[in-house]
Amino acid sequence: xxxxxxxxxxxxxxxxxxxxRVDISVAEGEFLVxxxxxxxxxxxxxxxxxxxxxxxxxxxxxxxxxxxxxxxxRRNIAMVFxxxxxxPNMTVAQNITFGLEMHGVPKAERExxxxxxxxxxxxxKLLDRKPGQLSGGQRQRVAMGRALVRNPxxxxxxEPLSNLDAxxxxxxxxxxxxxxxxxxxxxxxxxxxxxxxxxxxxxxAVMNKGxxxxxxxxxxxxxxxxxxxxxxxxxxxxxxILPARVVMQDGAPHAAVIDAxxxxxxxxxxxxxxxxxxxxxxxxxxxxEAITDPEGADRKSGNIQHLSxxxxxTEPAGADTFVTMTLSGRDxxxxxxxxxxxxxxxxxxFAINMDKAVAFDPATEARIAP
Amino acid sequence: xxxVSQGTAVSTGRFTRVLIHVTxxxxxxxxxxxxxxxxxxxxxxxxxxxxGNMMALPKVWTIQPWLEAWSTAQIGVQxxxxxxxFINSIEMVxxxxxxxxxMGALNGYVLTKWRFRGDTVLFGLMLFSCFIPFQIVLIPMxxxxxxxxxxxxxxxxxxxxxxxxxxxxTLYFRNYYAAFPTELVRAAQIDGAGFFRIFTRIxxxxxxxxxxxxxxxxxxxxxxxxxxxSSFSGQASQPMTVALNNLVQSSTGVKAYNVHFAGAIxxxxxxxxxxxxxxxxxxxxxxxxxxxx
Ligand SMILES: Nc1ncnc2c1ncn2[C@@H]1O[C@H](COP(=O)(O)OP(=O)(O)O)[C@@H](O)[C@H]1O
Ligand SMILES: [Mg+2]
Numbered sequence: 172x173x174x175x176x177x178x179x180x181x182x183x184x185x186x187x188x189x190x191x192r193v194d195i196s197v198a199e200g201e202f203l204v205x206x207x208x209x210x211x212x213x214x215x216x217x218x219x220x221x222x223x224x225x226x227x228x229x230x231x232x233x234x235x236x237x238x239x240x241x242x243x244x245r246r247n248i249a250m251v252f253x254x255x256x257x258x259p260n261m262t263v264a265q266n267i268t269f270g271l272e273m274h275g276v277p278k279a280e281r282e283x284x285x286x287x288x289x290x291x292x293x294x295x296k297l298l299d300r301k302p303g304q305l306s307g308g309q310r311q312r313v314a315m316g317r318a319l320v321r322n323p324x325x326x327x328x329x330e331p332l333s334n335l336d337a338x339x340x341x342x343x344x345x346x347x348x349x350x351x352x353x354x355x356x357x358x359x360x361x362x363x364x365x366x367x368x369x370x371x372x373x374x375x376a377v378m379n380k381g382x383x384x385x386x387x388x389x390x391x392x393x394x395x396x397x398x399x400x401x402x403x404x405x406x407x408x409x410x411x412i413l414p415a416r417v418v419m420q421d422g423a424p425h426a427a428v429i430d431a432x433x434x435x436x437x438x439x440x441x442x443x444x445x446x447x448x449x450x451x452x453x454x455x456x457x458x459x460e461a462i463t464d465p466e467g468a469d470r471k472s473g474n475i476q477h478l479s480x481x482x483x484x485t486e487p488a489g490a491d492t493f494v495t496m497t498l499s500g501r502d503x504x505x506x507x508x509x510x511x512x513x514x515x516x517x518x519x520x521f522a523i524n525m526d527k528a529v530a531f532d533p534a535t536e537a538r539i540a541p
Numbered sequence: 542x543x544x545v546s547q548g549t550a551v552s553t554g555r556f557t558r559v560l561i562h563v564t565x566x567x568x569x570x571x572x573x574x575x576x577x578x579x580x581x582x583x584x585x586x587x588x589x590x591x592x593g594n595m596m597a598l599p600k601v602w603t604i605q606p607w608l609e610a611w612s613t614a615q616i617g618v619q620x621x622x623x624x625x626x627f628i629n630s631i632e633m634v635x636x637x638x639x640x641x642x643x644m645g646a647l648n649g650y651v652l653t654k655w656r657f658r659g660d661t662v663l664f665g666l667m668l669f670s671c672f673i674p675f676q677i678v679l680i681p682m683x684x685x686x687x688x689x690x691x692x693x694x695x696x697x698x699x700x701x702x703x704x705x706x707x708x709x710x711t712l713y714f715r716n717y718y719a720a721f722p723t724e725l726v727r728a729a730q731i732d733g734a735g736f737f738r739i740f741t742r743i744x745x746x747x748x749x750x751x752x753x754x755x756x757x758x759x760x761x762x763x764x765x766x767x768x769x770x771s772s773f774s775g776q777a778s779q780p781m782t783v784a785l786n787n788l789v790q791s792s793t794g795v796k797a798y799n800v801h802f803a804g805a806i807x808x809x810x811x812x813x814x815x816x817x818x819x820x821x822x823x824x825x826x827x828x829x830x831x832x833x834x
Contacts, residue, residue, distance in 0.1 A: 223727050244733035256724035260746040269742075270732035317728075 174199035174357050175220070175325055180229030182215055182381075190215055190381045192229070197374075200355045206368035207378035208404070213361040216378075217327050220359060221250050233324055244273070249318035250327040253334065255310045257302035257317075264289075264298040267316045288320045308339045315350075328360040332367065344370060365405045369393065377401045395529065399536040402456050402529065408493065411462070413501040414533070415455040417448040424448070426455050426528070431481040431497045438476040441526045444541025453539065454531040459493065461527040462505030464513075468522040479520045485513050496521065576806075583607060583802035590798050606799035610807060614800055616787050617776070623804055626784030630764060632695050633780055634811075637702040638759045644703070645710020645755060646748060650740050652711070653718040654726050664715060670708035675768050678705070686773060693775025701773055702763045710755050717751040718744065753819045760815045781808050 173196035182190035190212045197203050205213045218224040220231055222243035231238045238246055249270075257266050267288060268281040276284075289295040292312045302310055311331065318326055331347075332340045348371055351358055362368055368375050369389045377384045377392060377400075385397035396402035396410075403409045415426040418437065424445035425437040438455075461469075468475045483502065486493040492507045496519075505521055513519050530539040553561075582590055583606050585599040612622035651657075652664050682701055683692070691697030721744065729739045770780040779787075785808045789801050 218727075221727075221731060223730065243727075243731045248731065250728070250731050252724045252728060254722060254724050256722065256728040258725065258729070258743055260743070269729075269734075273733035273738065317732075 173197050174201070174234060175359070176230070176232040176235075177216070177220070178230045178232070180216075180219065180231060181227050182212070182219060182224065183227045188227075188381065190219075193383055195376055195383065195386060197357060197359065199357055202351050202358045202360065202371055202373045204360045204362060204368040204372035204375050205378055206362055206365055206375055206404075207384075209363055211378045212381045213363075213378055214329055217250075217329055217359060217361050220325070221248055221327050222246055247321075247324045248327055249321045249323040249325075250329065251314045251318050251331045253330040255302075255314040255334075257310060257313055259302050262299050262301055263294065263305070263313050263316075266302065266313055267320050270317065270321050284320050285316075288316045291319070292316050307335055308343065311335060311343060315347075319350075319354075324357065326356055326358045326360075328358065330362055331360075333362070333364070347371060365407065369405070375405075377404060379404070394527070395538065395540075396456075397538055399454060399456070399531050402531070402538075406458060408459050408504050408506075411457045411459065411498075411501065411503045412454050412531070413457075413499040413503060414452060415499060415530075416452055417445055417450065417530075419446065419449050426453070426530075428455065428499045430478070431483075436478055438478065438523060438525055438528075439474060440528070440530075440541075441474045442541040445530060445539070447541065448530070448539065452533055454533050454536070456529040456531060457503070457523060458527060459504045459506040461524040462494075462503065463522050463524070464507045464511045465520055465522045467508045467511070469524050469526075472524045472526045474525040476523045476525050477520055478523055479518050482513055482515050482517060482519050484515055494519070494521075579802040579806055583799055583806060585799055587795070587797055587799050591795075606797070607803040607807075609797070610788070610800045610804035614788055614797075614804070615791055616784050617791075623781065623784055623788065623807055626779050626781050627807065629695060629774075629778055629784075630781040631811075633698045633702070633778075634760060634763045637699045637706070637763050638756055640699070641703045641706035641710050641759055642752060642755045644707060645712075646714045646745065646752070647740070648707070648711040649714025649716075649718045650744055652715045653721065654723060654739075654744075655736070664711070667708050667711050670705075671712065675705075679768075679772055683773065692773070693778060695778045697773055698769065698778065698780065701769050702759075702766070705769070706759050706762065709758060713751055713755050713758075714748070717748065721747070757815055757819055761812050764812055 175197040177193055177195040177197075180190065180193045181188060193216060195203070205216060207213055215224060219226055220238075222238065222241060226239050233246060233248070258269065261269065264285060267285050271281045271284060285298075286295070289298060292315060294309065294312050294316060297305060297309060297313070302313065305313065311334075314331070328347075332343050335343060344367060347360075351371075360367075360371060368377075369392075372389055374386065374388055375392050376386045377397075379400050385392055385401045387395075392401060392405055396405065399412060403412060413428060415428050415438075417440075418425050418427045420437055420439075424440045424443065426440060427435050427437055430436050463469075465475075465477065480496045480498065483495045483497060485495075487509065490509055492509055492511060492513070494505045494507050494513055495502050496505070497503070507513065530541075531537065532539055578595060581598055582595060584602050584604065586601055586603055586605075589597075589599060589601070610623055612624050613620055614622045616623065616626070648667070652660055682704075686692040686697045686700070689697075689700070691700060725743055726739055729743050734742060765782060766780070767782045767786070770783045771786075774780060774783060785804050788804050
């Protein structure tokens with residue numbers, strides 16, 4: 172049993188079920204990120220943890236105490252909203268201490284707690300301002316201060332950075348991570364941004380259409396995605412997915428793909444277990460960083476497959492150059508070093524790290540674990 | 542010159558501006574004319590009105606008509622002036638406006654932030670009450686007031702006006718609170734504020750503009766109401782409008798136009814006062830900074 176247990180939880184609005192049998196157990200001090208496309212039910216799940224939405228069936232427990240039907244203010248949680256939801260009629264100081272006041276904390280204690288939090292978030296100069304007089308980043312800090320001051324068991328964040336501009340978002344991301352490392356409070360964090368999910372979390376729950384598609388550490392999610400959805404949702408640019416046929420050659424399983432000239436090419440699998448799929452169609456998944464120029468290939472990899480193919484387009488992006496080729500009729504993107512000499516329309520020798528390749532069952536789209 | 546040419550897209554030419562101002566001035570004069578006539582004739586001796594030009598300024602200035610209208614004019618059978626009726630109106634309008642505004646705010650809060658099964662139907666029915674003509678409710682209301690023992694009293698009039706105004710005040714507040722960020726309510730819930738504290742500490746302080754609109758609307762309607770006032774009031778609870786009518790309609794003796802004018806202005810003063818006082822708060826954007834921006 173964990174610190175926060177979500178057991179068999181579903182949510183329906185009328186006849187429509189928007190969350191289906193969610194099971195997540197969060198340990199104390201964990202940073203769990205719920206990530207998924209818009210409308211997949213992340214906020215709904217978070218609001219159910221907060222007590223702002225009812226639970227249709229199943230149970231949510233914090234520290235072993237069932238929370239079904241418990242009022243939000245009695246769950247010892249704090250929440251940071253996407254819009255910050257600062258009370259516009261109150262000053263920053265009043266915003267931060269409102270919760271303590273409602274819980275009957277004496278004034279002296281409230282002041283002390285506020286001073287501590289304001290110093291931690293560097294908003295001590297803003298205490299007398301109204302939210303309308305603050306910048307987006309400052310509002311964000313005040314919203315965090317309002318959550319921190321309560322010393323909650325669980326922090327809930329609903330897309331707290333999505334209203335900030337790109338630069339500030341990266342800075343605040345780092346600050347949230349620092350905060351978690353120093354406070355060690357359990358956090359459930361909702362975002363649709365897979366980079367935020369990867370950088371912040373200790374564990375990620377990838378959600379789609381009301382289902383948890385995969386629950387695991389960032390590394391597990393990235394390296395061994397449970398299915399095609401997780402594989403393509405996490406990572407940027409997205410993982411290449413292309414149809415291939417498993418064939419045996421020299422006693423080892425290979426993925427047979429078709430290059431731009433219409434020739435069948437064989438890429439040896441690193442997993443001998445793929446032999447079980449000999450003669451059958453699969454979906455081959457290769458991340459862009461596993462397709463490089465030969466000099467840029469991962470030296471630690473035991474299985475670099477070389478494949479020359481026509482270059483369709485190159486996109487220099489500063490640190491890297493993204494190169495597109497056609498394989499099995501799909502656009503396949505590789506990530507090269509910036510100064511690599513490649514001309515569109517010409518043939519180029521790609522190096523493919525098959526240690527990092529994954530295969531999916533085309534019928535179920537689930538990953539084949541050989 | 543460059544500054545002028547930069548602004549040509551939004552500014553208008555000198556000629557157009559003059560035309561607009563002249564037109565506005567003409568309309569303003571047209572609308573002010575009745576008030577001017579009333580004012581100058583309310584400070585004239587009666588003889589000057591009956592004997593001469595209504596538009597002329599008084600030869601002898603006097604406040605006698607005002608004093609008479611206020612405290613000694615014959616209204617009904619008593620020479621009390623308008624004063625007791627003015628007090629009746631105040632005693633009626635202040636609680637009626639306060640109660641109907643507060644209840645409208647509560648209704649709007651519940652209908653938008655504490656949704657329940659059938660709430661849209663309920664709101665539709667309340668909205669429907671805005672379209673019921675006064676005349677239809679007269680007889681049922683008279684019966685109801687009788688049953689409640691409030692017939693012919695000021696509390697009875699307050700009750701009538703609260704009931705009749707509730708549809709409008711609910712509509713105003715519901716629409717205002719519908720645009721109010723629900724996340725604020727949720728944040729307050731997590732902070733531990735209950736139903737009434739969220740209302741009094743978060744919503745009400747941010748409702749300035751809509752409170753002003755509602756108060757102006759309710760005050761004007763209730764103060765100026767004649768039909769309910771004449772139907773449901775007793776001798777001792779008549780509001781200002783009914784008393785003014787009695788003053789003007791009284792058939793004994795000569796018509797004291799100067800007193801009538803003064804009385805009519807007295808009857809209009811409170812609404813004017815409400816417009817001027819609350820209008821200043823009308824346009825303030827109190828919602829600035831609640832959410833992202
Ligand atoms: N009050 C509601 N009534 C009906 N459907 C709702 C309600 N709130 C959310 N939904 C639906 O539930 C699904 C999940 O919504 P939400 O949790 O807000 O998604 P996310 O936060 O992942 O973008 C959406 O399809 C949405 O339309
Ligand atoms: Mg959401």
